[in-house]
């Protein structure tokens with residue numbers, strides 16, 4: 001049990017359940033005319049064989065009770081003969097129904113297209129894996145979001161930006177010739193949760209990816225992924241016409257530049273007819289972009305979109321921009337840049353917006369661009385890799401973070417105008433919709449650096465399929481698929497997962513604090529850091545602690561970032577009486593003696609939260625220790641070890657932050673709270689070269 005099988009382990013079900021299900025999986029009537037049909041059939045044989053002890057017998061017709069019949073009306077006369085109502089399922093939806101065929105009870109998995117049927121096969125397997133019966137079924141499913149995409153921040157040298165699970169899984173050296181099974185397993189895993197796109201390379205893009213030699217490698221990967229309904233996309237560098245094309249400019253209004261991109265798109269589509277499109281980070285953190293030529297983001301995006309449009313490709317243009325403007329609140333800048341461009345983007349452009357206005361912090365309010373650009377197709381960008389949440393080792397289930405962002409109410413058209421409805425296009429009637437997650441996948445045996453990190457890949461996919469699903473329900477699904485259906489395991493593990501994100505917020509950045517982590521590497525606490533090169537990369541810029549108080553005044557008396565939200569939201573955030581505690585210091589600078597709802601002072605409350613975070617991790621450890629014997633040794637020990645690391649580092653976060661804030665406010669700790677283990681100097685002396693040096697002093 002090294003985690004390699006992810007949630008597709010297909011270990012034998014308990015005898016009673018397997019016995020009950022076997023009668024409903026006696027035969028498998030499934031075509032192999034297309035590659036997708038073939039992998040669907042193979043997955044069902046593999047999954048049912050594993051779960052039930054023996055696989056159903058492949059057959060051409062239903063000759064006994066309990067057959068599973070799989071296909072589309074076009075691929076299967078049996079399915080066609082059932083005259084199922086498939087019209088509202090789209091291309092990717094599916095139906096699973098218990099029917100009677102030729103006098104025999106059977107189960108049909110049907111869709112309008114092979115890919116919907118594959119999703120249905122995974123849906124049926126998931127039911128079994130999660131301990132549910134497979135008789136008397138009548139399920140209909142279709143994705144609510146069109147583009148469900150992983151963004152790999154993988155570099156062509158094999159490293160992964162913000163990757164904590166080993167090197168890149170793309171072996172550019174041996175591509176396009178060698179295609180190890182791992183690529184297929186990657187595609188299976190993604191298809192099992194409905195992911196239908198992958199951006200192979202880092203947003204800080206190397207222009208070389210657009211060279212013909214690399215495009216052939218990309219085409220080989222696309223060939224592996226195609227049967228699983230996954231399209232490939234590439235991050236492109238805006239200045240590629242210069243670097244790869246030898247032109248003197250990358251000005252989007254220059255006809256030569258436009259021609260170059262059109263030619264490049266044609267070349268790509270000759271190699272990859274179903275290529276997805278481009279992801280672009282432009283004029284952001286030093287990347288080139290249209291503004292280098294005094295053109296707008298829309299000019300840049302639309303020029304690329306025009307090159308892709310004849311082939312059906314899209315541009316995912318990132319809204320993560322913040323120029324180095326001293327004095328201007330960093331979190332306001334993307335809105336300032338993009339809001340005026342609402343309605344100016346071509347039909348095949350999506351604006352890819354991070355969930356919060358800063359940068360994937362443990363907690364942020366929702367990004368005010370959601371709800372502010374009704375004439376633009378906004379797609380969500382979440383981070384799955386835990387850049388700001390403890391890298392590989394900390395157990396932080398991101399479901400609650402995603403759900404919080406998706407459920408946030410923009411109030412754009414009154415109550416119920418949730419971010420989820422912006423993302424699924426229903427709020428403003430957009431057809432082209434998307435959700436991206438920055439992948440946490442690497443070459444480690446377990447793909448994600450820890451077993452629990454796999455849950456974050458899983459929950460991202462499930463929420464991209466349906467942003468209204470609950471984080472808890474998905475955690476339970478994943479737990480059952482990953483650790484089995486032993487109720488003594490499921491409940492405690494799910495509870496532990498569900499509490500884990502709040503624990504991390506508490507020991508890192510409670511009450512609306514953000515960006516207190518170490519410079520560059522983003523690991524561990526450095527709230528004191530005020531070093532260059534940019535003020536808005538430093539913790540002191542964000543927490544603004546001084547003798548008088550702490551927090552960033554973003555009300556009208558400060559940066560007025562609240563004004564970027566619809567009035568009811570702005571009013572709530574601006575009001576000290578109304579603002580939820582969890583966003584307090586994000587929007588307000590308040591005195592240390594400020595009286596919180598709890599009756600405690602802000603300082604006491606802050607200390608309480610930091611301490612709570614550490615205690616919660618201690619409890620997670622106890623929970624896990626209680627599962628010893630219920631979980632195989634290998635995975636048990638890895639998680640136990642990682643939780644011990646997490647507890648030590650939660651303590652480090654708490655102590656370093658408390659020691660620092662205390663050095664500023666000079667206040668005593670509230671009664672009953674232990675002082676930091678070391679003086680502030682100790683925490684400040686820790687270095688981070690290659691690995692965290694907290695034990696080095």
Ligand code: BDP
Pocket residue numbers: 161162203204281285320359360387
């Ligand atoms: C930041 C990461 C940086 C990314 C950037 C981005 O630290 O590595 O390049 O986001 O999203 O969070 O472009």
